[in-house]
Amino acid sequence: MAKETITRQEYRVVGKAVTRIDAAGKVTGKTVYADDMHLPRLLHAKLVMAPYAHARIKSIDSAKARRLPGVEAVVTAADLPPHRKNPSNRREVLLAEDEVLFYGQPVAAVLASDPHVAEEARDLVRVEYEELPPVVDPVAAMAEDSPLARSPVSEVDRTEEKGHIATGVEQREEQGKPSNIASEMSFKRGDLEEGFAGADAVVEGTWWSGMVHQSYIEPHVTIADYDATGELSIWTSTQAPFYIRDEVSEILEIPETKVRVTATEVGGGFGGKIFLYETLVAALAMVVRRPVKLTMSRKEDILAATPAPQAVVELKTGMKADGTLTALQARLIYDSGAFPGAPMLPGCLIIGGYYKCANLGIQGYEVLTNKVSVGALRAPGAHNATFAIESAVDMMARKLGLDPLEVRLKNAVEKGDPLPSGQPYPAIGLKECLQAISETAVWNERRDSRKHPNRPDGHPPARGVGLAVGGWLGGLQPASATVGLNGDGTINVIVGAADITGTNTSFAQIAAEELNVPMSMVNVTTGDTKTAPYAGMSAGSKTTFTVGRAVKLAADEARRQILEIAGHRLETAPDDLEMKDGVVRIKGSTDKTLTFGRIGHMSTGFAARYAPVVGTGTITARRQAPGFTVQIAEVEVDPDTGEVTLLRYAIAQDAGFAINPLSVEGQMQGGASQGLGIALSEEMVYDDKGRLLNPNFLDYRLPTTRDLPPIEAIIVEVPSEDGPYGARIVGEPSIVAGAAVIANAVADAAGVRVYDAPITPERVLRAMGKIKE
């Protein structure tokens, strides 16, 4: 770690823990979110949602709803303006037209000047359905004789997945005989048979992880306005303003130059705020020629947004007595819901992406069912695959009497090792994370953990410690930014990336660092799609990694321009100048100086001598900077009730270089908390008719503050080749490991293995054989 400490000291602003620039607005409630916005003549939309998972719409009678005073329109698919309709792309099926494909699918929209009236009118719309057999279980759906969840899919849109992960491979869309399998793919390396033959321990199992929701605090909100000149404006809570612009433009056939998308402050996204009902709201605004707002209720949002898939992972692995992993055979089935787009491919890469293994065979399936279609959730698809491989590694270590941390260190991937796709890893820090965890108190005290005295109430709980690896490859997209000098000498940074994790704070740090000024002199703005320099979606953990580079280049360019003006003015070569705290001076001199304010004035005032200082930075990113995490838990298991109580938790994660360690720690703790929700309590439960039973935050259980212990965050820094100052992806990896960590800790404590996540008390008791029926 000594190397990093030295690097650190060279920097003034980056690498220092700073409070987020948006913090005060958020904690004082002053931040304006989309739902806080109002426009003249605004109409509120409420969606009529299908009460069946699979049905044919026979008729829609909206007469009664229309008669309710205050109702302006009831819009069905037939009333929408002409638009591109690819039935395989959920974003182009604005309202169900003929066939309903999931419970909660929007069938009609009611528009009224008062949201409560819209809601009342919604309940007056009568829709007649003919029920069709629902396909609910993805494994059963793969059978040859299964009924079809929907008509076959074609031209699948995988943009959302690609925003999160660059894979360099394409999956094969299923052709030929109609089936519920939307796509499949496979990776092969070496010889599996040989691999298993050479193993001293073989472990086989089927892991299931449930469907989970991103559970952002702010449900989806979108406002759209289509004006008399044909300009479309959209204000929406999104991570992906440019992507929405491009898609809406294509679907509604409006040139991109006439579409303005403003990403309002995002009240939580986690991959779930990429693109949902923006096109629908825009189309509604076009129908009524008035601004339209759609604010989803919590229930509507859980029913009909884009949650994360359930997956079934069959895994067989083999290991030699010395701990060498010899074979890995996996079959991953991701339930995509009613439209394709499940993150099966990332799951296939991840399951074989943590360890060196000479022989592997990985097969992935993306299966259609009659459920809401899934989207991205922080490292989409990775936690499902990790639950399996990280449980299996523990089981093999246990079988062979090996130390689970040593076994991981022995096999962990390093720079140059291939992913299942063959693509080699760039610089990564998995081993360094394992080492960091080996130094934690939780790990070193693990043997004492089991010897603790009984609780005062006399029940005999069991304690144990478990750990697991998690990782994510990250997305790639070009980016740009501008850095300008204002007349008063302050600095404006403009980017096109939505700030969902504190990235604008990091950009301020980067610009301040490059211009050697305090952060207080820098302001960062996320522009809209008409004014901002282009940036990819804030997804795939790539925002600091890509846009940060653009900001750095732009700041360097601004610096060059400032020095050029100062050099001209002070009659010196720019190379002989230095700048600090907004003052440029000849190196070593104290009298020959020029302030940024002066330079700003000289480049913006009337008849100014110099052109304005505006630095532009543009980059394209072609190589990823994958992020790894290792997490460890100490748990207590009540053998009679099955309750699992978290006592201690630690996470080590490679950030490459933590531009703002406070934000990095926050991302690590936040992601770990979400991972623990997935591990212990979060699950969207559907009945056999495809109806969601828990569309609320009572029965969809996020962990509360009292369910989680303090999470110790250890930042590891193995610099990436490409990120600014060596920074790499940070946001996503932390969510990945939770379920495996808990399963391994429960196995250590109670001696039973739970294969289903969330690991609820009931599932623990069943694993213990205490409930049989």
Next chain:
Amino acid sequence: MRPFEYFAPTSLQEAIDVLRQRGDGGRPLAGGTDLVVQMKEGVLRFPYPEYVVSLRRLPELKGMDFSEATGLRLGAGATFAEVAESPVVRERYPIIAEGASIVGSVQTMNMATVGGNLCNAAPSADIAPPLLACEATARIAGPSGQRTVPLDEFFVGPGETVLRPGELLVEVLVPPPPPRTGGAYRRHTPRKQMDIAVVGVAALVTLGPSTSSGQADGGAFQRVRLALGAVAPTPVRARNAEARLEGRPASDEAIAGAAAIAHDEAKPISDVRGSAAFRRHLVGVMTERLLKEAVARARR
């Protein structure tokens, strides 16, 4: 949420008059933590109210008091924060304090009332098992006067009580605890707060005088009251398990036997919060634990 008329009477009589004059379609409102949520979510067990009568200003429903002779009076409008923080409840009726102190979060407890919890009549209502175990009675007032109903007869089904249209729950009366009495309430929830009982168990025991035969732990079960939440259409007493214990020495074996009976006696359903088998299992485990805890408290 749809529009409704709102009344805020300042006396019990006025509230009853409003309900009588306006007739069907009205709904009393206490803390609103059930009612408002149900109205917003459209998950009412009754038609959407045309009007709502706030009970927050009725002095008759407020607060609580205690006397050694008559016991505890809990106003229907007492909030769980008040109940949980009351020194006399905590000291004399820890079983009730335990029920009150786990309702939702601090915010919920500041709004939610005892009366609302009972009148909403969820099988999982957390104050119900403790009050059933304490053999509380409900005082009800309505257009045709007042009546008193043992709490045991108050619940009719999920969301249904003996309250007739226009009637209000005024207060709950809890007899004073005899000497050598101990009680405890716990529930199982997946989360540590902000949750609803998957199973709730309240145990209240009164022990007889220690025997002279030198049994250090001494005493037999004189009276045992066991009440279960979330395992039947209403909160219920586990009478077979109670009967099994009364008159027997307060031993671990006797308790284990009663727990097994309670396990068999419960009639849980399977739902999104847990399967019937899981709930039944928990009834056994928790009954045993709660009885032991109640005995330990009775001996203190």
